[in-house]
Amino acid sequence: MTRHVLSPLAVALVAALAACSGGNRSAPEPVSASPPAAPASASPSGDSAPLAKSSVTLYFPSAEENTLVAEIREIVDTKRPEDRGAQILAALLDGPTTEGALPAVPAGTTLRRLWVRDTGYAYADFSEELSGAATGGSADEILTVYAIVNSLTENIPEIRRVGILVAGRERATFGHLDLSRPLPPDLTLAERPQAAE
Amino acid sequence: MKTLFSFVLAWSIGAATFAADPIAVKVSTDTSGASTRVVLTFAKKVACAVIEDPGRLKVACEVAISADPASGTLDDPILKGFGPEGDRTIVLATGPGYRRVDTCDLKNPTRLVIDLQGARTGKAVAVPATPSKPLPVIVLDPGHGGVETGAIGPTGLQEKDLTLDLARRLKVVLEKQSVTVVLTRDEDRVLPLDDRTAIANHNRAILFVSLHLNASKRKTAVGAETYFLATAATDDEARTLAGLENKAYEPPDTQAAPAATPATPSDRGLELILWDLAQNSYIAESSRLAEAVQAELNTATGVRDRGVRQAPFRVLMGATMPAILIEVGFISNPEEEARFRNDAYKDKVAEAIAAAVASVTARP
Numbered sequence: 001m002t003r004h005v006l007s008p009l010a011v012a013l014v015a016a017l018a019a020c021s022g023g024n025r026s027a028p029e030p031v032s033a034s035p036p037a038a039p040a041s042a043s044p045s046g047d048s049a050p051l052a053k054s055s056v057t058l059y060f061p062s063a064e065e066n067t068l069v070a071e072i073r074e075i076v077d078t079k080r081p082e083d084r085g086a087q088i089l090a091a092l093l094d095g096p097t098t099e100g101a102l103p104a105v106p107a108g109t110t111l112r113r114l115w116v117r118d119t120g121y122a123y124a125d126f127s128e129e130l131s132g133a134a135t136g137g138s139a140d141e142i143l144t145v146y147a148i149v150n151s152l153t154e155n156i157p158e159i160r161r162v163g164i165l166v167a168g169r170e171r172a173t174f175g176h177l178d179l180s181r182p183l184p185p186d187l188t189l190a191e192r193p194q195a196a197e
Numbered sequence: 198m199k200t201l202f203s204f205v206l207a208w209s210i211g212a213a214t215f216a217a218d219p220i221a222v223k224v225s226t227d228t229s230g231a232s233t234r235v236v237l238t239f240a241k242k243v244a245c246a247v248i249e250d251p252g253r254l255k256v257a258c259e260v261a262i263s264a265d266p267a268s269g270t271l272d273d274p275i276l277k278g279f280g281p282e283g284d285r286t287i288v289l290a291t292g293p294g295y296r297r298v299d300t301c302d303l304k305n306p307t308r309l310v311i312d313l314q315g316a317r318t319g320k321a322v323a324v325p326a327t328p329s330k331p332l333p334v335i336v337l338d339p340g341h342g343g344v345e346t347g348a349i350g351p352t353g354l355q356e357k358d359l360t361l362d363l364a365r366r367l368k369v370v371l372e373k374q375s376v377t378v379v380l381t382r383d384e385d386r387v388l389p390l391d392d393r394t395a396i397a398n399h400n401r402a403i404l405f406v407s408l409h410l411n412a413s414k415r416k417t418a419v420g421a422e423t424y425f426l427a428t429a430a431t432d433d434e435a436r437t438l439a440g441l442e443n444k445a446y447e448p449p450d451t452q453a454a455p456a457a458t459p460a461t462p463s464d465r466g467l468e469l470i471l472w473d474l475a476q477n478s479y480i481a482e483s484s485r486l487a488e489a490v491q492a493e494l495n496t497a498t499g500v501r502d503r504g505v506r507q508a509p510f511r512v513l514m515g516a517t518m519p520a521i522l523i524e525v526g527f528i529s530n531p532e533e534e535a536r537f538r539n540d541a542y543k544d545k546v547a548e549a550i551a552a553a554v555a556s557v558t559a560r561p
Contacts, residue, residue, distance in 0.1 A: 014240060046468075050415075058407070059373075061414075062415075064417070065415075066413070066418060066503065102414060102415075135412060135414075136341075136346065136347045136348035136349065136409075136412050137347075137348040137411045137412025137413055137523070137527075137528075137529060138409065138411060138414045138424075138508070138510075138522075138524060139411045139412065139418060139527075140412065140414055142411050142508055159297070161433070172511070173390065173406045175341075175345070175347075176409075176508075176511065176512075177510060177511065177513060178430065178509045178510070178511040178513075181430060181431070181434070181473075182510065183430055183537060184430065184432070184506070188506070
């Protein structure tokens with residue numbers, strides 16, 4: 001067994017390291033007004049086709065339980081995953097219509113930008129209000145994070161992980177969960193037994 | 198198969214400019230004592246990890262270093278010599294007399310002292326491989342602290358105070374089990390998440406237990422739940438790790454992904470990824486510990502069992518030992534907050550966690 005002997009010799013230069021490793025982890029200020037470039041597969045004619053709609057499943061924190069509850073909505077059926085994702089997040093940010101569900105994000109939170117890489121990683125950049133998700137308890141934090149992650153991954157096959165940014169910047173954590181990397185969905189949150197509190 | 202991890206402490210603090218020039222390191226050795234001592238004196242603060250491999254120790258630093266002298270040989274059965282490997286690592290070639298290594302850090306100037314314990318042929322000062330068996334260390338981590346109050350109960354009980362209170366009680370109970378207990382903080386102060394984990398690693402703890410109180414907008418939410426790390430979050434990195442160093446860096450598509458595009462596995466530092474994967478090797482043991490704790494808490498408190506769960510808690514990621522995070526209860530729940538103002542109840546919770554720890558650390 002290899003032993004790892006820590007040597008906290010000093011302070012790590014992570015901020016510097018981050019800047020070094022690409023120089024592109026800090027905020028775009030402000031975000032470019034032009035939409036992200038369409039992936040090669042998206043044909044321009046697709047966007048001008050008649051507006052079809054499709055059902056999507058949103059996830060909101062349960063008002064009763066430490067779980068996510070599903071709510072069906074309709075979005076315009078567009079080709080680009082960014083467009084579908086932005087519609088899904090807009091609906092999520094609008095809040096639930098179902099009784100027994102709570103808002104997923106703090107009031108006033110808006111989506112600044114969503115982009116999807118061909119790696120299956122999506123990055124959703126929210127306004128500063130999302131910082132209000134750091135309420136001190138992990139339960140609500142987990143539900144906020146996975147309401148976002150699960151709602152995107154469930155409905156958009158091109159997305160398998162979601163990174164959460166706040167005001168254009170990486171936010172390492174809201175206090176508990178590691179947000180330094182895009183997260184896969186947590187499918188257990190919607191499957192917990194509905195025992196009474 | 199030796200997996201190499203490099204660990205870094207306190208990375209939230211550093212803000213120095215990333216220097217292209219290597220950091221000067223003066224290397225000195227001393228074989229006059231019972232152990233062989235290597236002292237690395239750094240021109241600047243640098244985070245390094247000492248990694249033990251068969252036949253050698255690697256001192257892997259976060260940034261490029263320039264050692265003076267760059268290499269050397271010794272007439273010593275414990276340490277044969279040292280030399281560079283790449284631009285961030287110094288390799289110490291250990292001899293047949295080498296048994297184990299101790300390290301400590303000194304400031305002003307910044308020094309890393311590496312004591313190689315072992316036996317010198319023909320001398321009676323031979324140090325056994327496990328000298329006088331020190332007590333195993335358990336690190337308890339009282340969540341939050343300082344301005345980071347954590348959750349606050351309806352009558353004002355603060356999570357940061359309660360986690361420290363519980364940790365102190367648990368320490369007293371655990372120390373009856375012939376273990377040394379180290380608290381990541383024993384006062385009301387801010388402590389970054391990675392520093393907490395680093396304290397456990399640095400102490401070579403056999404267990405890391407982070408204590409928290411939960412809170413929810415749902416005031417009815419009640420009960421304890423115990424977490425271990427969800428490794429799914431790092432699956433991609435684990436998969437790509439092997440080929441990482443040889444992989445060509447692909448610049449991001451600046452059209453599709455504006456400047457805020459965060460790190461993908463290939464543009465995160467290797468050391469950081471290794472840190473993030475450290476806990477993955479201990480998941481089975483962490484799961485067993487979590488199950489034991491949850492079972493004992495259920496029995497002791499009779500409050501609702503919220504079960505054992507997994508989530509990508511940052512504080513668990515870098516831990517090189519079984520590691521769990523206990524949400525002992527919901528401080529946001531008025532009844533539960535009231536219970537946690539009661540000393541007997543807090544003692545009961547501490548006893549329950551200690552019993553669980555005893556069940557997984559019990560020696561035959």
